[in-house]
Amino acid sequence: MRLSSLLIVSFTFLAAAGLSLVAARFAVTGMENSTEIAVRQTLDETGHDWAEVTADGLRVVLNGTAPDEANRFTAISVVGGTVDASRIIDEMEVTPTADLAPPRFSVEILRNESGISIIGLIPTGTGRAAIVEQLARVVGEDRVADLLETARYDAPEGWVAAMDYAIKSLKRLPRAKISVVVGQVSITAITNSAKEKLALEKELNRSAPPGLRLALDIAAPRPVITPFALRYHIDQNGGRFDDCSAESDASRDRILAAAQKAELAAPATCVIGMGVPSPNWSRAAELSIASLAQLGAGSVRITNADITLVATVETSPELFDQVIGELENALPQVFALHAVLPEPEAETETEIGGPPEFTATLSPEGQVQLRGRLTDETLRHLTNSFAKARFGSDNVYGATRVVDGLPANWPVRVLAGLESLSQLRRGSLIVTPDHVALRGMSHQENATAEISKLLSAKLGEAESYGLDISYEPPPEPEDKPMEPEQCETQLASIQQLGKIAFEPGSATVAAGSRGTMDAIAVILEQCGEVRLEIQGHTDSQGREGMNQNLSQARAQSVLNELRARRVVTSSFAAKGYGESTPIADNGTEEGREQNRRITFHLIRPEQSPEPESTLDGAAREDTASDSASDPTSETSGETAPDTEAPTDQEIPVQ
Structure with a gap:
């Protein structure tokens, strides 16, 4: 009985505990x-x-x-x-923070008489101190304004080569602005002449490393004309310029308009340059040409501020006095007028009869014949020696005679005429006591002006001479390199007949493609100094990294084959593009065949972005860069599957 009571109490306690646990869990x-x-x-x-x-x-x-x-x-x-x-x-x-993109590295270098200034952002590891030291060696210590900033990033590909080229080029450029970004250099510079401009452009293009985008803007200022001269002649055939200088386009137009009113017989132009003696140059030229037209014939020569007007013997003295008087009163200050009215000369004959005359003819082959009359043996010896020195000892044939009674200035007229004839490619010279006539052809556009200056300096402003000189462009040299675009077209034509093939799964040029490589080498020898990028391309079979390496190796292999054929490849670059630029569907065998190729691209300059900062340092240049377009055309031809696995399939050479 007692035991049963204990069990009931225990069970009740356990039940209450369980209910409490359940209630607590629910809570x-x-x-x-x-x-x-x-x-x-x-x-x-x-x-x-x-x-x-x-x-x-x-x-x-x-x-x-x-x-x-x-x-x-x-x-x-x-x-x-x-x-x-x-x-x-x-x-x-x-979320993990993505790596910050590297900044845009760019540098601008300015150089003038004050020194060099350099501004921009460069990678830390590219040696800022070394760059400044190199620039200091160009212009001297304490003449480099260093405004560079650095960023803790590795130098991107192409940056070091671009900077090295920019600094080396600066040594040849006393007045220039050079802008550098990754793989690109833009150069703006000033030279002293058009000839120097062409030479500098050729040198800069030749020294540029392969693969570098180069944009050149080389300017040649107007030439300095010394003396500033003009000579206009009117005869029975109309008016013509022997020489014409002008300081601007507007001045040139005014002078040519005055010549049109004065019976200008053929189209003409004036050399524009610096050195004008007066801002009223064109006004003086207009008045002088108009006065000559009033006289009807003769010549007017303006040398700096000196004007010499020579009328003809037939000119009426009354008309001559009237025109010269009006011209003297109308001319701007600074200009001095010397007017000449020749007096009729009594006809004289030498002891051998006929008018005194000396002639010289220059054939296109360079042969010179000397005929006519000279004053003495000394002049004959001097004339022959002078002609041989100018035209070559084996090219001169002398048939002159010594006579008495020639004018005192005859030796000067003969030698000045021969010196003028030597500036022509072919022509003839006639020297008489009162006139020197020169006719012929030259490959120099300004030959008439240069010869006119020479004769004026040798003979005197008042002496009469006539020039009839035509211009012909010089013939193209037989070994002239073909244009770069034509070279690219020729390479494309060759590869349409036979593609460059490789041994399966390797970068070795197949034996069947040797003929194609030989033909390409022949074309490149005719191309001269052309900048080319040899590009390797693959299809999409295989791993992407493997295809990239294979395309690079094949492009390099083609470059090595050209070097083995003694092709100058200093301006060539080899680059692999892997499967990144397909030209056909990689889902078909035909498409993959087209995608496996070698292409030849012209490396053309492209515009380099303007630097983001301006410079307030020691050197400044107010110049700007031009740009040129990117390469757009390509020639193709490569075969062999792009996989490293061996295969027995033979790829035909197309």
Whole structure:
């Protein structure tokens, strides 16, 4: 009986304990659920739906990946407004921050008489001190303004080569601006003459490393004309210029308009340059030409500020006095007029009869014949020696005679005429006591002006001479290199007949392609100094990295084959593009065949972006860079599957 009472009490106690545990569990679960719901609602309302919530008793565990550290901190803060912050367990992660993109490296170098200034952003490891030291060796110590900034990044590919080329080129450029970006150099410079400009452009192109984009803007200023001269002649055939200088386009147009009114017989132009003696040059020229037209015939020569007007013997003295008087009063200040009205001379004959005359003819082959009359043996010996020195000892044939009674200035007229004849490719010279006539052809556009200056200086401003000199462009040299675009076209034509093939799975040029390589080498020898990029391309079979390496090796192999054929390849570059630039569908065998190829691209200059900063340093140049377009045309031809696995398939040479 006693035992039964104990059992009942024990059972009752255990039952109460169990009910308490169940009730407590339901209470905890309800609290966790309500907490999760409240926290989830708060996170959703504040835009943090990326966060996950787990309630574990009194603890609130936050999981998930925050976009950034700020969002993670905000999520903890908003949850802390719903539950006690001490109950929050932060197990959230933050999205890894992507590496910062490297900045755009660029440099601008300016050089003039004051020194060199360099400004821009360069990679830290490229040796800022070494760059400044190299520039100091060009212009001397304490003449380099260093405004460079550095960034802790590795130098991108092509940066070092571009900077080295820019600094080396600066040694040849006393007045220049050079802009450098990765793989590109833009040079703006000033030279003293058109000839120097062409030579500098050729030298800069030749020394540029392969693959470098080069943009050149070399300017040649107007030439300095000394003396500033003009000579206009009117005869029975109309008017013509023997020489014409002008300081501007407007001045030239005014002078030519005056000549049109004065019976200009053939189209003419004036050399524009610096050195004009007066801002009223064109006005003086207009008045002088108009006065000559009033006289009807003769010549007018303006040398700097001296004007010499020579009329003909037939000119009426009354008309001559009237025209010269009006011209003297109308001329601007500074200009001095010397007018000449020749007097009729009595006809004289030498002891051998006929008018005194000396002639010289120059054939296109360079043969010279000297005929006519000279004053004495000394002059004959001097004339022959002078002609042989000018035209060559074996090219002169002398048939002159010594007579008496020639004018005192006869030797000067003969030698000046021969010196003028030597500037022609073919022509004839006639010297008489009152006139020197020169006719012929020259390959120099300004030959008439140069010869006119020579005769004026040798004979005197008042002496009469006539020039009838035509211009013909010099013939093209037989070994002139073909144009780069024509070279590219020829390479394309060759590869249409036979593609460059390789041994399967390798970079070795197949034996069947040797004929194609020989033909390409012959074309490149005719191309001269052309900048080419030999590009290797593959299909998409195989791994991308493997195809990239294979295309580079094949492009280099073609370059080596050209070097073995003694082709000058200093301006060539080899580069592999892998499978990145297909020209056909890689899903078909025909398409893959077209994609496996070698291409030859002209390396053309492209515009280099302007630097983002300006320079207030020691040197400045107000110049700008031109740009040229990127390469757009290509020639193709490569075969052999782009896989390293051996294959027995033979790829035909097309």
